[in-house]
Amino acid sequence: MGVKPGHASGEPYQFKRRFLCVSLLVIAVVTVLSSILLSRFLSARLLMQDAEAMRAFVHGIVVVEQASDYFLGERDQDENIEELFKHIASMPDVARANVYGKDQRLLWSSNRQIIGQRFDSNPELEEALAGKLLIKSGKVGDHDKPEHVALGNEQLRFVEIYIPVSQGETGNIIGAVEVYRLPYALFATIDQGQRIIWISAILAGFLLLAAVYGMVRRADQVIRSQQSRLVETETLAALGEIASAVAHGIRNPLASIRSSAELWHDSSEPGVHESARDIMSETDRLEKWVRELLTYSQPLEDQMTALRLPPIIHESVTSFARESERRDVRIKVQINECLPPIAGDPALLMQAFNNLIANALEATGPGGEIIISGASVSKHVELAFTDNGAGIAPERMAQVGNTFYTTKRKGLGVGLALVRRIVKRFGGTVVIASRQGVGTTVTLFLQRAY
Template structure:
């Protein structure tokens, strides 16, 4: 038949609880979302940078061409292009053809006819279905970046020496200086190597910035989600523990109310019989021992379920430890265990209730006694380190299996056949209530060491 406290442990331990896994889910969803956003931003900014720089370059070219047209006074030729162009007009065409990085230059009249071209074969021709030229004739500066292997798509590209290279096609409207009426369009094919290099460098910086920004954002959000997940897991653990402690409190109160009075009567009767000398076999003394053990278990349950409060008291650490050592020394000697107590003077006062601190030390010494046998050693030591005092209880007993180290502080977890599994959990709760901490180190077959860190007053 299962022991009652094991049944209680099964009822109070949440089953099927799985980690929240927010970090793992976010790592996938967040990486995809941030990656897509960074990619979209990189593409958009790269395209925007290229277009803006090409448009700015075309605007500068338009201003340059317009200033030459104003200086050379070519408006009359555009209005009546019959006959050979004058020297001024020829000089205007020469300036246009001599612009930096120019592959070809064409001059269009408002009727779409080619008035002049650096390729003489195109002069006088009219090329239909040219949307860029139509927009330029409406007064817009048109920029069209193309690859050289696509240069044969338009009729006016015939003979353009731009194969396997990237180039820019600019349509630059030119106006009369006084009336500001459009007199024609200058089409310029250019291969601005320096401009393309600047654009490429800018785009590389954009992609580096987009990738770096995405990684930084991802790292910050992962850190935030992990911190949130840990906080939620801690809160969930505290809620489960609080719920379990509430149930323990109810059970403890019912148990204490139901059995303490009968236990008191049983112990009083046994104690009376022993004092009257009617206990030659020690039966009544054994009954008293079992009653005291049950009373200790009930008191442990009540202490475990009590709400954590700060008593604000202080305890003389040296006095509490020496008193505990004197209580356990006869028991250890009777069982054949070696007990060493190394307690220096001047340990000072710690922030703890003296009764509860004594209960903590008693629980650790009792656990050490249960873990050791005749001939094995138990050591109680203490000291000061900065603004803290430390207490260590070490034994050379059986030790704790590695798979159980993470479980020993949980309520009702025990490997003892007759244990309740409240000792270490009670120690941890009482010490942490006073702002201290508990550290446990153990190796199977070599022993266990439990160290308490307590703030000094």
């Protein structure tokens, strides 16, 4: 059992859907990762700038108050030192300030209860005493640290800054200042910046996805069109071989059969006229099938010229005058003689019109009517072939016009497919509308020549 290459199940490869799913996944991952990285960068940058400003402030106070001796144990605490620490504790948004000596002992704190204590398990303090400016942020309850005692509500967001204190002359680290801040305005700015980053990233992701979707949709249409043309080319190649064999093997015998039937029809023997007429009718039908196969299998040449539709329509209708009279079907032409010219080939258009009229005649019963109307709309000329025949069932409409599909008992299924092919070759389209029990309308949208 044959399957399509590269697809074991034989089903068509869903290029657009799969590509969009992969694109959506990649864009979503990139959007989330970039938003997280940018949010963290923004938060870290703003907190670092705030900490640097705090460090400069503390260093300036230590230098002005000449407090290096106090940190080195060469000076007792006095009013000036107390004032220094109060300056630090009174900085904006400061909830607590702790001052540590080189030995990690708490020299002073805005919380008097913990002055003099020593917190050995404090790696951040150790790094600060090694000369590094550290910043930590979070909620009070998220960090189980002894110095957090009595800091406040566990849901409060804080910034913990460890500021190394250096000796002015030597630059040696002589202590550290730990500051707990509750910077509501800073956190509000960070939150707003993160919201802007996420919204911008999501919008950019949607725009990128929309652009990708447009390109993929176009690529999918091109691929489907190329596949359709490839199938059509393969079909036409097979049809060409079949049609040539059929034409060679059948047309000459058909001509002989019809000639014999004509002679028989002209004879004076009673009762033979109707039988001879039936033979000629069936021979003509077989000849028409062979002609349609040959025409459909041959490549169409793009020899387009500016054509006036009314003369071609009238000529086509005239060729069906005897057939319409025999079937008792009236053909009405409602076309303005001033219709603008269209671009096409007269022989091919004549064949397309003949096929449509022939189909309408077969679908319309005695006493019926076929109306051919035309109008100029924008850059196109609309040409409609309407009959009041039996119509087409809704479940069959999707297949109407496909090669070898026919709703007629004795149809071949290439007539309407040939019409589509001819009109499409000249840059037009075919639209079929039908209601069961009411009739069918086939509308050709043909490009104007200018």
